[in-house]
Amino acid sequence: MKTFRAKSGPFSERPHFQPSEIDRICADELRKEGLYPNSPEAIRIDRFVEKRFGIVPQYEDLPEGVLGFTKFTKKGVEAIAIATALDSEKGKVAERRVRTTLAHEAGHGLLHAYLFALDEKPLHLFDADSHSDHKILCRDVQGDERKSRAYDGRWWEFQANRAMGGLLCPRSLVQGALKPFLLPSGSLGAVTLDEKRRAGAIRTLADIFDVNPIVAIIRINELYPAETGQLRL
Helix, strand or coil: CEEEECCCCCCCEEEECCHHHHHHHHHHHHHHCCCCCCCCCCCCHHHHHHHHHCCCCEEECCCCCCCEEEEEECCEEEEEEEEHHHHHCCCHHHHHHHHHHHHHHHHHHHHHHHHHHCCCCCCEECCCCCCCHHHHHCCCCCCCHHHCCCCCCCHHHHHHHHHHHHHHCCHHHHHHHCHHHEEEECCCCEEEECHHHHHHHHHHHHHHHCCCHHHHHHHHHHHCCCCCCECCC
């Protein structure tokens, strides 16, 4: 991780993570808590939050468009709240939105807790725009985060969403789940995603990891960009 002096936003400094670094952090943290599966399956994200941060997420009445927030102290994560409105919705889509929100907030906890240890800024990552459904599930994570219009400079939201993917759909498990959809490419052992079967790969990933299709789309596009289909290192 590198850090830069922030020119705007709620923090005096800004951490910068390579996508592969966030994937590695998430996988390592899951393994430390004994929650990294031996084969592709849904991650027990609620249990991860409880074990990693020593808290039980609470449901609260939050402003419209706010799905959750994380409260920090100098010692780390003090609380994670999820909108009661999410819990009151019924069906698989709603249940999966709770999972993505938990993973998003856990991402803040993993990547940003040290910023609050500096005791320089407010103790809430609480912003209605950055926690809207669009920003959590419909982000454009390709390319340089500083140029992503969807985040409007909110790099901490971009990074938390990257971690959300790393926690719910760990890289190596995704690669394993997608083996039936991969084709050999070249003579050096490289593989590429079969574009004719991309839709099937999305459905398979969503079912295996218990995430909504948009999360599967984003994760697959991170690892196997549609323009090339080849695995991104």
